[in-house]
Amino acid sequence: MVGRFLPWHRIYLALFEADLKSSCGYQGALPYWDWSLDVTTETSFLESPIFDPVYGFGGNGAFIEDVSNITQTSGVPVPGRSGGGCLTTGPWANFTVNMGPGESTEYTPSCLRRDIAPEFASRTCAKAMVDWTLEEDDFALFDMRIEAMNLTLDGTTTHACGHWGVGGQVGQMADVWSSPGDPIFYQHHANIDYLWYKWQMLxxxxxxxxxxxxxVAGAYPFLFFGDIPYNNVTLDYELDLGMIGGNITVRDVMDTTAGKLCYTYE
Ligand SMILES: [Cu+2]
Incomplete structure (x- = not known):
């Protein structure tokens, strides 16, 4: 919930894609997941091909009613959660996430969980939400329309769609810190980046x-935690990627076809 949200994730995704290619020999592009196609009147979120166990990223965890003993959490009781268990089918069956929950970077292995929340997704992933987001002219207000309009469930928007829609209450995707531990994170965030790209191209x-x-977090007008001093993010703002990318400025990631970046969407 800061002005660097979109630029930081843009370079993070580019570094991930580069690493897939250099470390793993991956030769494809980084696909985006257009979740709006999965929440139409004709489609069911749970039936989305992205959750296919053979061609997709695998589906839900088994339903666990009482999740009070699972520390992995969204921090919010997400309504309509339908899973919570570890993935047992698909490409990420028995996959281990090595960090989290929370911000610790200690080695704390746990199973990959999903807790899909279809009703929540049907509102936040909807094309109407995407269209409304693209109508905003001002960058900061546009960013807010992606991140959240306020800190209640009703204030959540497209960014929360992939996180809480897939992570529900106890899946890694719902965790602010360990959500990149679920491989589907990158397809969700590619679609968020695509949304910024579409807005730029308008x-x-x-x-x-x-x-x-x-x-600084909490300084957006409708996400106010109090009277928090802040500066506005500028083109010269340094995006800290730490050990994976060094310091890159916002200016370096404004154009997806220049500088350190070389991609478009279709
Ligand atoms: Cu995110």
Missing amino acids: DWPARKTAIGGPD
């Missing part, structure tokens, strides 16, 4: 430099 001359939003 008025590229103006939006290739459009950036803003606070540099």
Whole structure:
């Protein structure tokens, strides 16, 4: 919930894609997951081909009613959660996530859990939500429309769609820190990046430099935790990627076809 949210994730995804290629020999592109196609009147979120055990990323965990003993958590009781168990089928069956829950980077292995919340997804992943998001002209307000309008469940929007829609209450995707431990994180965030790309392309001359939003969490006007001092994120703002990428500025990631980046969407 900061102005660097979109640029930081853009370079993070690019570094992930580069590492897939250099470390794993992957030769494809990084696919995005257009979840709006999975929540139409004709489609069911749980039946989405992305959850296919053979061609997709595997589906839900088995339903666990009482999740009070599972520390992995969204921090919010997500309504309509339908899983909670470890994945036992699909490509990530018995997959281990090595960090989390929470912000610790200690080695704390746990199974990959999903806790799909179809009703929550049907609102937050909807095409109407995407269209409404793209209508905003100001970058910071556009970013807010992606991240959340307020800190209640009703204020959640497209960013929460993939996180809580898949992670529910106890899946890694619902965890602020360990969500990248679920491989589907990268397809969700590629679609969020695509949303920014689409917004940029609606008025590229103006939006290739459009950036803003606070540099500290909790300072967005409708996400107020109190009177928090902040500066607005600018093109010179340094995105800290730590050991995976060093320091890169926002300016370096505004154009997906220049500098350190070389991709488009279709
Ligand atoms: Cu996210």
